[in-house]
Amino acid sequence: MPAIAALEFVMRNHPQDLSPAGAPQGKSRDIFAPMRAQDAGQGDLHDKTRAALHEFFGRGEAFVRQLIAENERLRSELNEAQPDRPARPELTPGSVMEGLIGRIVELEKARAGEPGAPAGAETRLRERLVQLEDENYHLASMYVAGLQFHASRTIGDVLQTTTEILLNFIGVGAFTLYLVDEERRVLFPIAREGGEMNELVELEMDEASPAAQMVQRGRPWSRGDPAYASDDVIMYLPLVSGRRLVAVLRLEAFLAQKPGFEDNDYSLLSMISEHAGIAIESAWIRAHAKAVALQRQAVEHLLGA
Amino acid sequence: MTQDTQTRRLNALVVEDSPPMRKMIVFALSRIRELSVVEADDGVDALRRLSGTKFDIIITDINMPILDGLKLVKRLRADETYQDVPIIIITTEGAAEDRQRALALGANAYITKPIQAPAVIKLVRETLGLEER
Numbered sequence: 001m002p003a004i005a006a007l008e009f010v011m012r013n014h015p016q017d018l019s020p021a022g023a024p025q026g027k028s029r030d031i032f033a034p035m036r037a038q039d040a041g042q043g044d045l046h047d048k049t050r051a052a053l054h055e056f057f058g059r060g061e062a063f064v065r066q067l068i069a070e071n072e073r074l075r076s077e078l079n080e081a082q083p084d085r086p087a088r089p090e091l092t093p094g095s096v097m098e099g100l101i102g103r104i105v106e107l108e109k110a111r112a113g114e115p116g117a118p119a120g121a122e123t124r125l126r127e128r129l130v131q132l133e134d135e136n137y138h139l140a141s142m143y144v145a146g147l148q149f150h151a152s153r154t155i156g157d158v159l160q161t162t163t164e165i166l167l168n169f170i171g172v173g174a175f176t177l178y179l180v181d182e183e184r185r186v187l188f189p190i191a192r193e194g195g196e197m198n199e200l201v202e203l204e205m206d207e208a209s210p211a212a213q214m215v216q217r218g219r220p221w222s223r224g225d226p227a228y229a230s231d232d233v234i235m236y237l238p239l240v241s242g243r244r245l246v247a248v249l250r251l252e253a254f255l256a257q258k259p260g261f262e263d264n265d266y267s268l269l270s271m272i273s274e275h276a277g278i279a280i281e282s283a284w285i286r287a288h289a290k291a292v293a294l295q296r297q298a299v300e301h302l303l304g305a
Numbered sequence: 306m307t308q309d310t311q312t313r314r315l316n317a318l319v320v321e322d323s324p325p326m327r328k329m330i331v332f333a334l335s336r337i338r339e340l341s342v343v344e345a346d347d348g349v350d351a352l353r354r355l356s357g358t359k360f361d362i363i364i365t366d367i368n369m370p371i372l373d374g375l376k377l378v379k380r381l382r383a384d385e386t387y388q389d390v391p392i393i394i395i396t397t398e399g400a401a402e403d404r405q406r407a408l409a410l411g412a413n414a415y416i417t418k419p420i421q422a423p424a425v426i427k428l429v430r431e432t433l434g435l436e437e438r
Contacts (some may be wrong), residue, residue: 138423
């Protein structure tokens, strides 16, 4: 018998039981009223507080008893309505203790490596260890990928890092990187893996195109966002810097031994979407920046000192 | 595991020109407590490091600039010190020809990209005769 159903029953049929003693219906509960009355100099504070608390907990006890009785009543109604229903094992304090003691013995045997230990315990531990190693390795790959993007100084560095992560970490064997030409509003190809560059053409950024929708979304890709997949495209991945779409990666085919994306791949794709765009923009700014010697005065000025 | 490997740490050399790939292989190998891992950027860097330290296992990429993995395997097998040291090569699934050439030149085993850490750890442990933990 669900407790919520019992509570709803009481609220519907005995609303007075949910109100404080003597409180008129429709008014809010105020168990501290006696204390405030004492502050105003009415009667003895200690006695009144005790009386109020006693009454409050007394009401609570009565309410719980009522819930239990209602639970029993509904259970017997259910048994009458469905006589063939398999009976649930009764949980008594004794049976609960027995179960717990059995489990403790089982775990201690497993820990001590006794021959009588359940075979499943060691298997479960091993599986958990493999799972943790896998998570550990995935976090390391995220760290290394992020580090490489931040260490990229040129657009060539970014392309190399992107290529290595897609090929060696995720297992995408064919892809094309398009950069955005913001003046002409087209995507132009600048790097390709697993195919010929000269086969490629610029992509228009008209309103219906994936790129235009990515510009509108104005944020890095995350799992659940559209992939715009088609026969020869696994997905289009936006590379952004803040809200600015900088480039688009068109993922075309997995390596032969890779059947599809795994859970960990999605966070790497999000990482590429968020960091590669920033790295390309930084490299672009760096390529157009004037080399200036580091000077104490200039640095302090920047820091507002 | 021999008496010798029980008393000292084993030296491994990882030769890979791709920094993220190299870091991930080193990370995977760091799970093997018996190993001490040294990195080399390419074949030439590997030869430099090989001259100063005796390595117990070498894990090398095939495609590298200047001195690639195949030439490195050939050089190592011609060197008396490294005639019997296990060499594991890193290849792509599609590079079957390179893989066969490397094995013919004397490489002991290979792993394919994208690499899986448990597979790398298992292969290195097996190659060095280390007990599984």
